[in-house]
Amino acid sequence: METSEKLPTDLPRECILGLRKVGVFSDLPDDELAWFIENSDERFLKAGEYLFHKGDSPEWMSIYLSGEVHGREDSTTLDGDVYIFRAGDPATEISGKLPFSRMTEIGLDGRAVTPTHVLLFPSSLFPELLRRMPVLTERLVWIMSDRVREATKMDERRDKLMALGKLSAGLAHELNNPASAARRTADELAQMLEELRLADLNLCRHNLTPEEREFLADTERAAIKQDGDQDAVSRNALELSDRESEITDWLDVRQVAESWRFAQVLAEGGVTLEKLEEISQKMPVMALKDVLTRLAVQISVSKLAGEIKTSVTRISELVGAIKEYSYMDQAGVQKIDLHKGLDNTLLILKYKLKKKAITITREYAEDLPPIVAHGSLLNQIWTNLIDNAIDAMPESGGRLKVRTKLEPDAILVEIRDNGAGIAADVQPHIFEPFYTTKGINEGTGLGLDTVLRIVRKHHGNIRFETKAGDTCFQVRLPLEKKSNPAG
Numbered sequence: 001m002e003t004s005e006k007l008p009t010d011l012p013r014e015c016i017l018g019l020r021k022v023g024v025f026s027d028l029p030d031d032e033l034a035w036f037i038e039n040s041d042e043r044f045l046k047a048g049e050y051l052f053h054k055g056d057s058p059e060w061m062s063i064y065l066s067g068e069v070h071g072r073e074d075s076t077t078l079d080g081d082v083y084i085f086r087a088g089d090p091a092t093e094i095s096g097k098l099p100f101s102r103m104t105e106i107g108l109d110g111r112a113v114t115p116t117h118v119l120l121f122p123s124s125l126f127p128e129l130l131r132r133m134p135v136l137t138e139r140l141v142w143i144m145s146d147r148v149r150e151a152t153k154m155d156e157r158r159d160k161l162m163a164l165g166k167l168s169a170g171l172a173h174e175l176n177n178p179a180s181a182a183r184r185t186a187d188e189l190a191q192m193l194e195e196l197r198l199a200d201l202n203l204c205r206h207n208l209t210p211e212e213r214e215f216l217a218d219t220e221r222a223a224i225k226q227d228g229d230q231d232a233v234s235r236n237a238l239e240l241s242d243r244e245s246e247i248t249d250w251l252d253v254r255q256v257a258e259s260w261r262f263a264q265v266l267a268e269g270g271v272t273l274e275k276l277e278e279i280s281q282k283m284p285v286m287a288l289k290d291v292l293t294r295l296a297v298q299i300s301v302s303k304l305a306g307e308i309k310t311s312v313t314r315i316s317e318l319v320g321a322i323k324e325y326s327y328m329d330q331a332g333v334q335k336i337d338l339h340k341g342l343d344n345t346l347l348i349l350k351y352k353l354k355k356k357a358i359t360i361t362r363e364y365a366e367d368l369p370p371i372v373a374h375g376s377l378l379n380q381i382w383t384n385l386i387d388n389a390i391d392a393m394p395e396s397g398g399r400l401k402v403r404t405k406l407e408p409d410a411i412l413v414e415i416r417d418n419g420a421g422i423a424a425d426v427q428p429h430i431f432e433p434f435y436t437t438k439g440i441n442e443g444t445g446l447g448l449d450t451v452l453r454i455v456r457k458h459h460g461n462i463r464f465e466t467k468a469g470d471t472c473f474q475v476r477l478p479l480e481k482k483s484n485p486a487g
Helices: 013-020 030-038 123-132 134-204 210-228 237-253 259-268 273-282 285-326 338-348 350-355 375-392 447-457
Strands: 041-045 050-052 060-066 068-072 082-086 094-096 109-112 116-122 333-336 358-363 371-374 398-406 410-417 461-467 470-478
Touching: 013 030, 013 060, 030 116, 030 123, 060 082, 068 116, 116 123, 123 134, 134 285, 210 273, 210 285, 237 259, 237 273, 259 285, 273 285, 285 338, 333 338, 333 375, 338 350, 338 375, 338 398, 338 410, 350 358, 350 375, 371 375, 375 398, 375 410, 375 447, 375 470, 447 461
Parallel strands: 358 398
Antiparallel strands: 041 116, 050 109, 060 094, 060 116, 068 082, 068 109, 333 371, 398 410, 410 470, 461 470
16 A cells, blocks of 8 residues: 555544435434444545555555546556446445455556545454444445346456457458458459450351351350359369360360360360360351350359359358347347357357367267357357467367257256367366466466356356367257246
């Protein structure tokens, strides 16, 4: 505790009047207030003076009679949250250690920003306070209970933001890849459409008969269909290379200029030498190059359109997964398909999984019924457990196994990894709030605490088994007849 001058006092009337302005003291008898003041350390701080330091033992309850103190987790920087303790603010005019509080260490540096008048009541006198001022003690307990609830809500919000932060980089990457591919392909498509226009103009000069035009249209439709049929055309690189060489030779023999421009596209479009012979027999000799040019361009245009469709479909799937993952626009409690939630979580974490070359094994029970639950909260469980498993596995790759099983009165979900395991001295603490083995700015220590709270909210249980190379978290959620997570 920062030392400052303690002014001698004979319990001045203004001090009692000032204490009565604090809500919980307002109607207490003068003799009780006098005893409280007599046993308090009265401090007058100038702006800039510290009232407490991070790491101090919490030996006082602070009552702010005037002024304002700002608390920071790191007083050497202006970054981070600021916690304000202000006289006249019912939410913050009493701070520090309260009766029955389990606070063991002050987590902030507190510095006055204006001249501040504060009473510091020693926690060592809490037993006597309980005896002498039971009404005040009861009120202080209510304040502490309200703060615990607010702190829990803040922890949950912070953990959700941490989870969002974990997902955002991967989502940006996963969305950017198909979006960039679609944009590149659209540019290529615009160029191909211009080539198609020129091919049409060149072909018009040959005055093809209606029969020749119909034959060309049928050939193009068949080639486009075959190019889009993955089973119709072998995608073996060696076979395609051989077919391309054959087509190049065929074109060179007939002195078709720039044969290299057509050969690969025609090969990928499934155009065979037999089809080329048929084209050469049914189309005018002078029109052969322009016919093949148009055929190749049509195949290319169809292929580019398919690539754009694939990219847009990928984006749509990701957006759909995100929407399902967060259960946007849906009721809080509803029937949930656990497998869909697990798959959406794996999809959203795909970037981190790919980055470490992690192999995923799914063992899903075929007879798993839906469960009544908060879908977004369950997905928060899977996110935290899978993300922790990823972090535990080596950079060179690992194995992640996700398993579900139907039990007589519950659904079992297992998340298993082959990481380093959880150290023996860490195991008793992993579900404690703010406990983390990760580095600074890598974790809040709220992940598994949040998991435990969500599991309990759904009347389930969680356990784990661990050893080097094998860690398994088991979450059991009761079946619908016992689920009541709305409470």
